[in-house]
Amino acid sequence: MVEDTPLKADFTSGAVVHRLRFGGGRGQALPRAIGLKNGKTPDVVDATAGLGRDGFLLASLGAKVTLIERSDHMHRLLAEGLAQARDAGGEVAEIVARISLLHGDAKDLLPGLTPEVVLVDPMHPPRHNSALVKKELRQIRDIVGTDDDALALMQAALGCARNRVVLKWPQKADAMTGLRMPSHRINGKSTRYDVFMTL
Ligand SMILES: C[S@@+](CC[C@H](N)C(=O)[O-])C[C@H]1O[C@@H](n2cnc3c(N)ncnc32)[C@H](O)[C@@H]1O
Structure with a gap:
């Protein structure tokens, strides 16, 4: 049964590889x-690493990416996924060589990293049409709950990001x-990216 598929940070098959091949490169909303x-x-x-999808996309486009994840469970999935990608060799291994993974609360870790750019993608409160929320997102929510301190995380990020x-x-x-208010906004399909310049 599909519901029973265990949650996995998978960088070698499925949606991540599809996005790598056909996603549209730097023209996509997130890289822009x-x-x-x-x-x-x-x-x-990436202050809210989750399954590492966004971080992997950015690393696939050449960025050096530091993932931060505070949930023990999600951090373990990420560590396993990155190790598997390194073992796979080839292009995915080259991509994950640009990724490092930290375990902890980004509010505490960010100031010590003097980051250039910080990405924040918190868990959102459930929407009314929760049937439309993707299964994977529901599985992550079952593990980490909602990120009620997202405003504090944003403030920590705004206090130390050197660019945005x-x-x-x-x-x-x-x-x-x-x-x-954000400096500007980039619209994706179901997602938007609010950009706060800090220069
Ligand atoms: C919506 S998911 C992120 C999905 C991610 N963008 C991806 O592409 O897979 C949010 C994740 O951020 C983590 N998180 C939220 N606040 C955090 C914080 N202050 N420090 C570290 N991790 C945090 C949660 O535990 C959760 O795993």
């Missing part, structure tokens, strides 16, 4: 929001209460 353009490739700290903070947020959701 991060500032991957005009030959620029900033270093990125990018907040990944559902397209139709209200803005995060208490957060300043």
